[in-house]
Amino acid sequence: MTGLYLGVPVNVWIIIGAALVTYAARLGGHLVLSRFKRIPPRVDAALNAVPAAVLTTLVAPAAVTGGPAEALTLAICLVIGFRLPMMAMFCIGWVLIVALRAAGL
Amino acid sequence: MSPTRSEFFQGVRDSLPIVAAAAPFGMLFGALAVDNGLSVGEAVLMSATVFAGASQMVGLEMFGAKIAPWIIILSVFAVNFRHVLYSAALGRRIGRFAGWQKLIAFFFLTDPQYAASEARADKKFPLTMAWYMGMALPVYTLWVLEGWIGAVFGSLITDPGALGIDFLLPIYFLGLVLGFRTRSNWLPVVIASGLGSILAFYTVGSPWHVSLGALAGVLVAVLMPPRSADADEVGA
Incomplete structure (x- = not known):
């Protein structure tokens, strides 16, 4: 998008807006929760589930919306990820996706 | 070495795998940003102020199309809404931080920063500002630098798909999921x-x-x- 608004490129305004809503999200959760004196058990259980819950949503659609190369790479990574350290799994996954795509899957 | 410096350098050491894993995405972002009509300066500004890879990529797709600015900003917020949850969860861990330290810390609250902080708390280490910034600053500095490098040299990557670069993010996130x-x-x-x-x-x-x-x-x-x-x- 081109053009100026108040002498500043519209793209820059969009970036500033994106930065502000991102910081608001990063600060806001804490500001709301710090109103609790003691965290109820179910809220605590919910918060403990957050990382796995969110990160899964960044993986699962990628497994079903790509082709066989993508699905197979993630499936193999899932299996070896239970046994190998993170970086080893990551490197094997990288080799797999390149090899499987090169093989035409 | 003082405890604070030692904590800081433990954070730096913990950041290294993330720095390595994020590098291709930092550069890919810069390359795609220029490809989608941002200037090199705007690409660097976005990496430096938003500092959230997946949402930056989503934003880029929309810069390329002619979409209303508020929709782009709303989409970035939707992708980053998960940080509300990170923020609430991390708030329990950083009770010892001063108020101004929290204001700074939350700016750097990326997915891997959050994951590493929780992992450190799980191992019963104290979560200090020194460790937190030791972790955050290398990731941040290199992220901005990579955005710039990618924007300048992005045209050299003619086929990111053949190099598998577009698929590294899901593999990396899968590793994080298994870590929990x-x-x-x-x-x-x-x-x-x-x-x-x-x-x-x-x-x-x-x-x-x-x-x-x-x-x-x-x-x-x-x-x-x-x-x-x-x-x-x-x-x-």
């Missing part, structure tokens, strides 16, 4: 989030599948019997 497998309710939460996000992806559409899928997983955790609530109050 010792937590209570891990498997039901992951299954609910996975199915929920796929369902939302095909019905509501991207980027809302992130928030909706996560909500499904968190709901499952809330509805499970709270057997462990007392047991792991300290370290969970």
Whole structure:
């Protein structure tokens, strides 16, 4: 998008807006929760589930919306990820996706 | 070495795998940004102020199309809404931070920063500002630098797909998910989030599948019997 608004490129305004809503999200959760004196058990259980819950949503659609190369790479990574350290799994996954795509899957 | 300096350098050491894993994305972002009509300066500005890779990529797709600015900003917020949850969860860990330190710390609260902070707390290490910034600053500095390098030299990557670069993010996130497998309710939460996000992806559409899928997983955790609530109050 081109053009100026108040002498500043519209793209820059969009970036500033994106930065502000991102910081608001990063600060806001804490500001709301710090109103609790003691965290109820179910809220605590919910918060403990957050990382796995969110990160899964960044993986699962990628497994079903790509082709066989993508699905197979993630499936193999899932299996070896239970046994190998993170970086080893990551490197094997990288080799797999390149090899499987090169093989035409 | 003073305890504070030692904590800082432990953070730096912990950041190294993340720096390595993020490098291709930092450069890919810069390259795609220029490809989608941003200037080199705007690409660097975005990496330096938003500092959230997936949402930056989503923003880029929309810069390329002629979409109203408020919709782009709303989409970035939707992708980054998960940080509300990170923020609430991390707030329990950084009680010892001063108020101004919290204001700074939350700016640097990326996915890997959050994951590493939780992992450190799980190992019963104190979560100090020195460790936190030791972790955050290398990731941030290199992220901005990589955005610039990518923007300048991006045209050299003619086929990111052949190099598998576009698919490194899901592999990396899968590794992070597996890293949390010792937590209570891990498997039901992951299954609910996975199915929920796929369902939302095909019905509501991207980027809302992130928030909706996560909500499904968190709901499952809330509805499970709270057997462990007392047991792991300290370290969970």
